[in-house]
Amino acid sequence: xxxxxxxxxxxxxxxxxxxxxxxxxxxxxxxxPPLPIPVLKKRKRLRFTHSSFICSATLAVxxxxxxxxxxxxxxxxxxxxxxxxxxxxxxxxxxxxIAQLKGIEKMxxxxxxxxxxxxxxxLSKPELEAFVSEVSMSKGACKLALKELGHWMKPxxxxxxxxxxxxxxxxxxxxxxxxLVISTWNYPxxxxxxxxxxxxxxxxxxxxxxxxxxxxxxxxLSKLLEEYLDNSSIRVVEGAVAETTALLEQKWDKxxxxxxxxxxxxVMAAAAKHLTPVTLELGGKCPVVVDSxxxxxxxxxxxxxxxxxxNNGQACIAPDYVITTxxxxxxxxxxxxHELEEFFGKNPIESEDMSRIVSVQxxxxxxxxxxxxxxxxxxxxxxxxxxxxxxxxxxxLVDVPEDTEIMKEEIFGPLLPILTVExxxxxxDVINSKSKPLAAYLFSENKQLQKDFVNNISSGGMLINDTxxxxxxxxxxxxxxxxxxxxxxxxxxxxxxxxxxxxVLYRGFTGESPARxxxxxxxxxxxxxxxxxxxxxxxLLALLGFSKD
Amino acid sequence: xxILQVGTLSKSVNLALSSLKDWMSSRKAKLPIAAFPSxxxxxxxxxxxxxxxxxxxxxxxxxxxxxxxxxxxxxxxxxxxxxxxxxxxxxxxxxxxTYLDKKAVKVxxxxxAIGEHLLCCKWDKxxxxxxxxxxxxVMTAAANYLTPVTLELGGKCPAIFDSxxxxWDKEMVIKRVLGGxxxxCAGQACIAIDYILVQxxxxxxxxxxxxxxxxxxxxxxxxxxxxxxxxINKQHFLRLKNLLDDPSVQSSIVxxxxxxxxxxxxxxxxxxxxxxxASIMTDEIFGPLLPIITLKxxEDSIEFINSRPKALAIYxxxxxxxxxxxIISETSSGSVTFNDAIIQxxxxxxxxxxxxxxxxxxxxxxxxxxxxxxxxxIxxxxxxTEFWFRFxxxxxxxxxxxxxxxxxxxxxxxLVLLGLKKNS
Numbered sequence: 001x002x003x004x005x006x007x008x009x010x011x012x013x014x015x016x017x018x019x020x021x022x023x024x025x026x027x028x029x030x031x032x033p034p035l036p037i038p039v040l041k042k043r044k045r046l047r048f049t050h051s052s053f054i055c056s057a058t059l060a061v062x063x064x065x066x067x068x069x070x071x072x073x074x075x076x077x078x079x080x081x082x083x084x085x086x087x088x089x090x091x092x093x094x095x096x097x098i099a100q101l102k103g104i105e106k107m108x109x110x111x112x113x114x115x116x117x118x119x120x121x122x123l124s125k126p127e128l129e130a131f132v133s134e135v136s137m138s139k140g141a142c143k144l145a146l147k148e149l150g151h152w153m154k155p156x157x158x159x160x161x162x163x164x165x166x167x168x169x170x171x172x173x174x175x176x177x178x179x180l181v182i183s184t185w186n187y188p189x190x191x192x193x194x195x196x197x198x199x200x201x202x203x204x205x206x207x208x209x210x211x212x213x214x215x216x217x218x219x220x221l222s223k224l225l226e227e228y229l230d231n232s233s234i235r236v237v238e239g240a241v242a243e244t245t246a247l248l249e250q251k252w253d254k255x256x257x258x259x260x261x262x263x264x265x266x267v268m269a270a271a272a273k274h275l276t277p278v279t280l281e282l283g284g285k286c287p288v289v290v291d292s293x294x295x296x297x298x299x300x301x302x303x304x305x306x307x308x309x310x311n312n313g314q315a316c317i318a319p320d321y322v323i324t325t326x327x328x329x330x331x332x333x334x335x336x337x338h339e340l341e342e343f344f345g346k347n348p349i350e351s352e353d354m355s356r357i358v359s360v361q362x363x364x365x366x367x368x369x370x371x372x373x374x375x376x377x378x379x380x381x382x383x384x385x386x387x388x389x390x391x392x393x394x395x396x397l398v399d400v401p402e403d404t405e406i407m408k409e410e411i412f413g414p415l416l417p418i419l420t421v422e423x424x425x426x427x428x429d430v431i432n433s434k435s436k437p438l439a440a441y442l443f444s445e446n447k448q449l450q451k452d453f454v455n456n457i458s459s460g461g462m463l464i465n466d467t468x469x470x471x472x473x474x475x476x477x478x479x480x481x482x483x484x485x486x487x488x489x490x491x492x493x494x495x496x497x498x499x500x501x502x503x504v505l506y507r508g509f510t511g512e513s514p515a516r517x518x519x520x521x522x523x524x525x526x527x528x529x530x531x532x533x534x535x536x537x538x539x540l541l542a543l544l545g546f547s548k549d
Numbered sequence: 550x551x552i553l554q555v556g557t558l559s560k561s562v563n564l565a566l567s568s569l570k571d572w573m574s575s576r577k578a579k580l581p582i583a584a585f586p587s588x589x590x591x592x593x594x595x596x597x598x599x600x601x602x603x604x605x606x607x608x609x610x611x612x613x614x615x616x617x618x619x620x621x622x623x624x625x626x627x628x629x630x631x632x633x634x635x636x637x638x639x640x641x642x643x644x645x646x647t648y649l650d651k652k653a654v655k656v657x658x659x660x661x662a663i664g665e666h667l668l669c670c671k672w673d674k675x676x677x678x679x680x681x682x683x684x685x686x687v688m689t690a691a692a693n694y695l696t697p698v699t700l701e702l703g704g705k706c707p708a709i710f711d712s713x714x715x716x717w718d719k720e721m722v723i724k725r726v727l728g729g730x731x732x733x734c735a736g737q738a739c740i741a742i743d744y745i746l747v748q749x750x751x752x753x754x755x756x757x758x759x760x761x762x763x764x765x766x767x768x769x770x771x772x773x774x775x776x777x778x779x780x781i782n783k784q785h786f787l788r789l790k791n792l793l794d795d796p797s798v799q800s801s802i803v804x805x806x807x808x809x810x811x812x813x814x815x816x817x818x819x820x821x822x823x824x825x826x827a828s829i830m831t832d833e834i835f836g837p838l839l840p841i842i843t844l845k846x847x848e849d850s851i852e853f854i855n856s857r858p859k860a861l862a863i864y865x866x867x868x869x870x871x872x873x874x875x876i877i878s879e880t881s882s883g884s885v886t887f888n889d890a891i892i893q894x895x896x897x898x899x900x901x902x903x904x905x906x907x908x909x910x911x912x913x914x915x916x917x918x919x920x921x922x923x924x925x926x927i928x929x930x931x932x933x934t935e936f937w938f939r940f941x942x943x944x945x946x947x948x949x950x951x952x953x954x955x956x957x958x959x960x961x962x963x964l965v966l967l968g969l970k971k972n973s
Contacts, residue, residue: 272688353941461926475578476926503899507889518776
């Protein structure tokens with residue numbers, strides 16, 4: 001079963017590039033550091049390797065004399081080592097946690113340039129996008145944890161009631177133990193560091209497995225975490241299918257996974273063997289409903305920002321498709337056309353302000369979506385592509401049939417279908433006919449429509465009159481529901497997701513109800529009935545010997 | 550039984566009725582000044598269709614307690630009670646449709662086959678109470694549909710017994726220990742005391758106290774007094790009998806040991822230091838057999854507990870504040886109760902749930918509502934104001950502004966805007 005699972009895993013987040021790339025993943029330490037790339041200047045054409053699918057069996061027979069393969073045995077011994085550190089109490093103290101968080105803060109401050117360069121190497125991510133969406137978000141999460149940790153770690157007093165009188169109670173947060181964080185490739189730095197910050201803040205030992213599809217960041221994370229943090233309790237394992245499978249066979253106290261629903265199932269099934277709780281941050285088709293009563297320029301700019309200025313649509317909360325009325329659609333398309341040009345120029349493929357598609361495999365996937373019959377003739381803006389640069393222009397389509405792949409699968413790219421309906425209320429049925437997305441967006445000034453949207457659409461999160469920004473609010477839980485995932489994090493929710501909330505009840509010695517204990521009599525039963533009702537008068541009456549029955 | 554089933558249920562329903570409006574309302578979330586005029590809130594919504602699989606030992610409590618939470622949270626519910634408690638199961642199947650909305654709350658009776666069929670379907674949440682073996686099966690089935698689960702499992706709940714000097718205290722805690730073992734479905738409860746840890750010097754005193762109080766509470770002939778539940782069925786009776794059949798375990802019995810196979814009755818049985826490798830000390834007992842393990846010092850109980858899987862509850866009978874603090878910070882369990890047992894089940898302001906092998910997720914009180922709820926994050930923005938530097942094309946000026954804005958460096962932001970500070 002594991003082999004089938006491995007192949008599955010492979011196809012989804014498969015190693016990109018052929019023989020060279022897969023070898024490189026086996027020997028991560030030997031990769032050369034990325035060449036310094038001047039930022040905000042004209043860039044040379046990027047080099048990449050052609051890919052072909054390689055099955056896991058081939059990977060297994062490749063020569064690996066130089067570096068030991070990370071297999072099940074290595075994974076088991078890694079977990080054993082970290083469990084030893086955890087059981088020795090290393091990670092529990094406030095001081096240790098603060099020291100590690102300060103280490104992360106220092107790491108981001110000192111190595112910001114390296115991080116941005118690696119992001120550019122992996123994704124052609126523009127510097128400002130990299131800064132805003134990865135570097136500053138990670139720093140923000142770290143700063144918040146540093147500021148609030150003392151407060152988060154404090155036990156929470158709980159009220160007690162008559163049924164347990166006399167008593168006092170509290171809820172104590174304790175670390176779960178040794179946790180596994182599996183990250184993804186589209187925000188490879190943020191989606192690795194953010195959960196690791198939560199895990200450390202909660203006092204756990206952590207193993208991070210970054211995505212091999214963003215190899216520059218993966219290598220950088222491996223190097224930086226080793227340099228800045230306590231290796232006895234925090235480690236990075238680089239690799240692809242084989243390494244992930246080996247890790248998933250171990251017993252963890254928590255697994256935090258960001259990625260696709262298909263692999264999410266594999267992770268949860270592996271976790272089930274050890275009764276390991278999981279948080280799954282998955283994806284989905286995030287709809288945008290656009291009403292006609294909005295300031296269209298502002299709305300369109302925000303949609304563009306959330307789609308193409310956000311890793312070029314390769315984000316779990318990027319707008320996936322738009323729904324608007326038949327009457328309003330032409331106006332929306334006009335403004336989109338105009339604003340897209342404002343943002344990315346007349347030839348968006350040459351714009352340096354747009355990330356590239358991460359890999360040849362994903363590029364092929366997206367062009368396949370576009371080239372399907374019934375889809376290709378619905379393109380009204382864009383559609384241009386450049387395989388050498390792995391770029392696809394912002395592409396808008398109108399009224400693509402529901403049964404096409406582009407309308408069924410999560411797009412995760414710069415293609416934006418627009419569906420038109422007679423009236424906006426129909427959009428609810430469209431959205432509810434698909435699985436629950438990670439985010440749903442509505443642009444409307446109609447208060448009733450806003451209310452109906454909130455009440456009738458279920459999604460991980462929701463934004464009225466903007467896109468993606470809820471991700472930046474640390475006081476809101478960030479997570480999915482249904483196919484888009486389970487569990488949440490950010491801010492204190494990160495701390496909570498990696499904690500066990502232990503209930504502690506202190507009972508006193510004064511006052512006891514003999515009615516609790518055998519031998520049982522009808523009188524005792526009467527008394528207990530009143531005690532559990534919590535009704536003061538009945539309790540008093542019962543104690544004095546009177547009762548209603 | 551009243552406390553644990555009917556009493557707590559009526560308390561839970563009353564709490565849900567009085568608090569529901571409050572639980573159902575959105576919770577405002579704080580935003581930084583820079584985000585003005587946006588507003589943020591967390592909106593609780595039902596998950597959809599939930600499956601509750603209940604257990605046989607507290608068949609009413611463990612069925613209806615989660616059902617209350619699921620309904621309060623606005624879900625449709627299917628309840629599968631345990632077939633091992635058939636009378637309760639059929640009573641639930643008969644009465645629920647007469648009192649509740651048939652279209653949204655259903656009871657499906659049956660055994661393993663029915664359970665398997667149900668697990669093949671897509672649910673929006675599964676709430677399972679039972680043992681770890683079946684817990685794994687439930688979670689594996691749930692993984693196919695990415696269904697979140699709450700697993701309320703079991704474990705060996707230890708009771709650490711420190712020495713007490715006052716006879717008032719001694720009597721009180723002994724009653725609580727015995728109530729927490731023999732008085733709780735004859736020990737067939739996930740939170741029943743499984744075994745006792747005591748310092749070897751105090752052990753004889755403890756044993757004496759336990760024997761005397763057992764006679765007082767359950768009579769000289771417990772079988773006749775009807776103060777103790779019987780074993781649920783033949784299979785579990787034989788399982789418990791097997792635990793005692795091991796000769797090295799037999800020889801450690803110091804009180805009771807009598808069994809009546811026809812009536813499925815086992816009298817309150819106390820053992821002193823059975824071998825740690827015997828099944829009675831490795832498997833969850835779930836019956837009226839109470840091993841006492843002696844230690845050199847009471848603090849050794851911490852290492853003893855930590856070398857075993859995490860329990861659903863740890864009970865500590867002590868007045869020593871240092872020991873209390875150490876247990877809380879150096880051990881991990883679903884919950885810790887000081888100087889009592891079982892009673893934490895009746896508290897609705899603290900979560901009830903396990904960790905590690907004893908499960909994950911929690912319920913009771915508002916935690917029940919939360920466990921069947923999705924907390925949807927909502928951010929509302931205005932179309933009037935904008936951070937224009939959010940949008941491409943990018944340049945150094947926009948970068949400098951963004952850097953200041955994102956670190957809430959309002960002064961720096963101003964400087965950049967006035968051209969007095971550049972991006973470094």
